[in-house]
Amino acid sequence: MVLAANPRASLEGQHFYVVVIGGGINGVAVARECARAGKQTLLIEQNDFASGVTSRSTRIIHGGLRYLEHGELNLVRESLREREKLLRDKSHLVHPIHFLLLLNESSERSAMKVRAGLWLYERMAGKPPSAGATEMELKRLERALDAGHRWSFFDYEDAQCEFPERLVAECLMEAVEAGAVVRNHMEALAVNVAHGRIHGVLLRDHITGRDERVDASWVINCSGPWADRVCQRSSIRMNKPMLGGIRGSHIVLPRFSGSPTAAIYTEAVDGRPIFVLPWNEQVLVGTTEVADSSDPAQTVPSADEVNYLVRSVAQLFPKAKISGQSVKHAFAGIRPLPYSPDNRPSAVTRRHILHDHSDDGAARMISVIGGKLTTAASLARDCARRIGLHATEPNTIAMGPGPALDPLLDDAVLEIARIGAVSEESARGMLEWHGKRAADIARTALVSAELRAPICPHTSHVIAEVVEAYRREYAVTLADVLLRRVPVALSACWSESCSREAALRIGAVLGWNDHTMGANLEAFEMERAAFLRPAAKAEAALEAAAD
Ligand SMILES: Cc1cc2nc3c(=O)[nH]c(=O)nc-3n(C[C@H](O)[C@H](O)[C@H](O)COP(=O)(O)OP(=O)(O)OC[C@H]3O[C@@H](n4cnc5c(N)ncnc54)[C@H](O)[C@@H]3O)c2cc1C
Known part of the structure; x- marks a missing residue:
């Protein structure tokens, strides 16, 4: 059918110390960490690496300014530290981006509170305050914005990874260099559980059509929004779901006259925060928050979400005459957030949780819930420690041979x-x-x-x-x-x-x-x-x- 450059030898009967299910940003980071700890590691992905929610994100590598509003200071600290590491070690993929937080007179957020939040954010990042937008940039933006409002602008700096797909590809290669065996288009049909613990995984290779069984000492379920499904098909019983899936949608627009060169963080038509970002020579607008427990592989933006995003950006930039027809395409993903039925989606913690299945009759299996692109490496270190491995030091990044090459040079x-x-x-x-x-x-x-x-x-x-x-x-x-x-x-x-x-x-x-x-x-x-x-x-x- 297609070129399979790497021959897919059968895995039948092989033993792996760790089998990682799911090849999104978290799965590749966990596989890399376990392989670097010297353990026989298998990473499997039912479709392709990074084809899940990782490629459906807003693609910001951020410290989580918004988490300050929810008092998650430790998460902000961790995210800022990981952001700096990505800026340093993956500088070709992750670059600083200037943000402008825009509020108008009808905003419920007070300018004083925002200023205090940004001050704290920059202090926590340990960086000098952002240089700020130039007078010319601000004038250009002001001309494009709705003139019927009084706008306040607040500057800060974060980072963007326009292609998290490439971040995953590099992390994957690093996992392989450390000794991991990796297979995409291979699905975990079920985790074998007997006598209160896991013993292995039944796999289906969608390329060869073969079913194969591997033995495992540990299984790490990194299947993101599919995590509950992996447990259900393995007959692992829990008294409540691990996930409360929240769909987030984006629209992509061609650049328009006056489209911002900085990343805009502002309020949508209903006052929720949204981003309008320069991305891949286009404009990325997102996102929404809609409860969604359907199959994550089938998730699509609803008409209402597309409409909401179009109205929000059109209201912001009325002169650009943005309408539904301007939309080049729209995409959606399900945030694998912890099950939290009593909270508003925006109030659910963005901190990751490692669910140990010992009490569910499946000892030596961990499910990873939540996480961010930004914090995948620290999540992987947590996971490695949880299964008794010696995690890499946060500041050591083992990369391939040769000195870094900077595309800006x-x-x-x-x-x-x-x-x-x-x-x-x-x-x-x-x-x-x-x-x-x-x-x-x-x-x-x-x-x-x-x-x-x-x-x-x-x-x-x-x-x-x-x-x-x-x-x-x-x-x-x-x-x-x-x-x-x-x-x-x-x-x-x-x-x-x-x-x-x-x-x-x-x-x-x-x-x-x-x-x-x-x-x-x-x-x-x-x-x-x-x-x-x-x-x-x-x-x-x-x-x-x-x-
Ligand atoms: C709308 C939206 C915007 C976001 N924006 C940002 C952002 O700007 N910055 C940020 O840091 N984070 C952001 N996030 C969060 C971030 O994208 C996710 O938390 C992160 O990508 C989760 O990665 P993951 O590896 O856990 O899941 P995934 O990327 O979904 O990976 C899980 C993988 O498991 C595979 N899988 C499932 N079942 C099986 C099985 N049975 N066998 C084998 N494989 C299986 C799937 O195919 C999938 O590829 C956003 C999320 C959403 C939804």
């Missing part, structure tokens, strides 16, 4: 361009998405003109990146590549014709026949449409809501 760009005989733009793209591995990819590109060719006519990312994704980053399907390892299909101008062109160029290098090409393309388009609900569907949803 022209020298690094020139060096990659020279190694791969590619344009400076392609070299910069490689550095931004692949960091230290850019040099290896450039060497692959050097082999032929086909490998140096762009993936589609509108991108500077090249076919060599795709080949490396199949070869070394455990991509199996075209969607694994174009949505997550080399996520060009998230870009502003991607269309069906780009998909066809990309499949042709990739297929030519990988030797696909017509049938393989057709199957890859069809599966890719289906997955893209299921994730990024196209504008037409969002529009239909809006019309339905208006009826």
